[in-house]
Amino acid sequence: MTTTDIFDIIAGHARDVLPELADQPLNRQHSLRELGANSIDRAEILMLTTASLGLRIPLVELVQPRNMGELADLLAARGARVA
DSSP states (O other), rough: OOOOHHHHHHHHHHHHHGGGGGTTTOOOTTTTTTTTTHHHHHHHHHHHHHHHHHHOOOOOGSSOOOSHHHHHHHHHTTOOOOO
């Protein structure tokens, strides 16, 4: 799975949790916070994404990335696969 595939999964879950993003183009430089996701929204997006990828990672390990692209890279490095 490529980081682009993983980014698309993150973006899809972001749109599920934040419906106002439905028509907004998203790119790797966007952060979930700047897109309007509060801490609960971000946690939900991360949980949905890790579940979709079949990963078990403590959420505390996912706070370091500054944007969705870095998050996709981190998840790819952790061996993401489609569940």
